[in-house]
Amino acid sequence: MHATTHSATREKSLSKKAAPLVLSRTRSLCPQCLRSVEAGRIRDGDDVYLVKECPEHGEFRTIIWRGNPAMETWARPKTPSTPSEPFTVRERGCPFDCGLCPEHAQHTCSALVEVTSRCNLGCPVCFASAEGQSNDPDHATIGVWLDGVMRASGDCVIQLSGGEPTVRDDLPEIVVLARNRGFSFIQLNTNGLRLAQDDAFFAALAEAGVNALYLQFDGVSDAVYEAIRGRPLLDIKKRVVERAARYGVGVVLVSTVVPGVNDGDLGALLRYGAQAGPIVRGVHFQPVSYFGRYPHPPADADRITLPEIMRSLEAQTNGLVSAGDFTPPGCEHALCSFHATYLRQDDGRLRLRGDSGECCLPKNKAIPTAEQGAIAAKTFTTRQWSAPSCGCGSGENAGAPLGEMDAFLEHVRRNSFTVSAMAFQDAWTIDLERVQGCCIHCVAPDGRLVPFCAYNLTTAAGRSLHRDAGARP
Known part of the structure; x- marks a missing residue:
């Protein structure tokens, strides 16, 4: 009974493996013709890919981020x-x-x-x-x-x-x-x-x-x-x-x-x-x-x-x-x-x-x-x-001792x-x-x-x- 339960749990865990997730959308270019195309930043496991498709030259999928820190956390809004x-x-x-x-x-x-x-x-x-x-x-x-x-x-x-x-x-x-x-x-x-x-x-x-x-x-x-x-x-x-x-x-x-x-x-x-x-x-x-x-x-x-x-x-x-x-x-x-x-x-x-x-x-x-x-x-x-500074230089203050803060x-x-x-x-x-x-x-x-x-x-x-x-x- 224990072995059966363990096997069922493992199969259930495997079946729950996360499907690729679209983190965000952007635009990119086709590497062949430089046509502007839609693109997605796609998480697949621990990695993130830039995925885009040109109507003439097909799909391109390229790694852009591997592992931690997760891309989702790596942001600085401006x-x-x-x-x-x-x-x-x-x-x-x-x-x-x-x-x-x-x-x-x-x-x-x-x-x-x-x-x-x-x-x-x-x-x-x-x-x-x-x-x-x-x-x-x-x-x-x-x-x-x-x-x-x-x-x-x-x-x-x-x-x-x-x-x-x-x-x-x-x-x-x-x-x-x-x-x-x-x-x-x-x-x-x-x-x-x-x-x-x-x-x-x-x-x-x-x-x-x-x-x-x-x-x-x-x-x-x-x-x-x-x-x-x-x-x-x-x-x-x-x-x-x-x-x-x-x-x-x-x-x-x-x-x-x-x-x-x-x-x-x-x-x-x-x-x-x-x-x-x-x-x-x-x-x-x-x-x-x-x-x-x-x-x-x-x-x-x-x-x-x-x-x-x-x-x-x-x-x-x-x-x-x-x-x-x-x-x-x-x-x-x-x-x-x-x-x-x-x-x-x-x-x-x-x-x-x-x-x-x-x-x-x-x-x-x-x-x-x-x-x-x-x-x-x-x-x-x-x-x-x-x-x-090398502490050298010229002028009337050259060589003068620095104050504590300076x-x-x-x-x-x-x-x-x-x-x-x-x-x-x-x-x-x-x-x-x-x-x-x-x-x-x-x-x-x-x-x-x-x-x-x-x-x-x-x-x-x-x-x-x-x-x-x-x-x-």
Whole structure:
């Protein structure tokens, strides 16, 4: 009787296995033709898939979230804030009218200015489809782009990108161009190859006003670089960090996370960054996304999701950080990223900062506006990712002892360390609700501001939606 009851109970339990559940609806694009289609975020067990169907090319089902924290709990509501000066009008709808159009729901936090499409590496995971040769935009053109960003968004983070921007000998002059137009925070997106070899060039960039390096740094073993970048690079990366400390330029280590290649290296990279001294301001993880020509959709096994990275960081650091430390972003859409801010301790531990650095968001329970989120993100990035003060400097107060409160604040700033991740979208995972909440915008050749994921999007056959629309001068 007991065995029969147990068997019946098990069968009843199996029969009650939850059917796939529609968590929410959005819109997406067909990976084959980029037709705008309805899509659902569908929970199946512990995982969530983006499911969409094109009337011509059929259904596409792609993993976007694995395990805890559950996607349903990962939310941060914001009141939309449309652009103060849209550069385009709405005709076909998102993402075809990007520029930004009047319906975009977030201000610009970071503007990416691509100063070249040349590169001294040939990475297969490149967003920018970097090439060996190009006609680099001249200073006048870059100046027009910067003027447009300032007009549309005011003083935001300027990230000089490419290609590899350091292939331009005149890059320090471009930094000065941005400074002279009123941009207070200049970040350099770089693989670091030239910076590790050309000391005078690094010094010139620091003198021109570069605040921080967004340094490609995929792991702490050469095997990782050989797999992702095609050559051993670890010593070069470490040399860049050492030189950045010499010149007072902050560093954020940026890792593209590829399943089966470096997803087991996340904890080691976090430990390296935390121990590399105050010049390394944080580590930032980017789950690999797929651009270019793909005859077959990337398998779900080829993808790693944000909750997996959170849990891996806890497991691989033996609890130095916890998955529960991480929170949704205050600026971009909640499903795009996570972050936490810590204080380095003398014994090597990391202590979670209670405010996560979000001092500019409302302290009451009111839902912040998207604009408040963007302002908070810009303020925090400028403060956190710049190098801490060395205590030197010039002027009548140089070397003067700090007051108690000033000393405490400087200690906090010096020892703050961020851990974050951002899941960029490709043709299989693109979610137009997320695109409309994007605060990272690329400057197109005609001066439009285009959300990052829309700008870099390609069809499965490699055709670009926005990047190839118009040639650079």
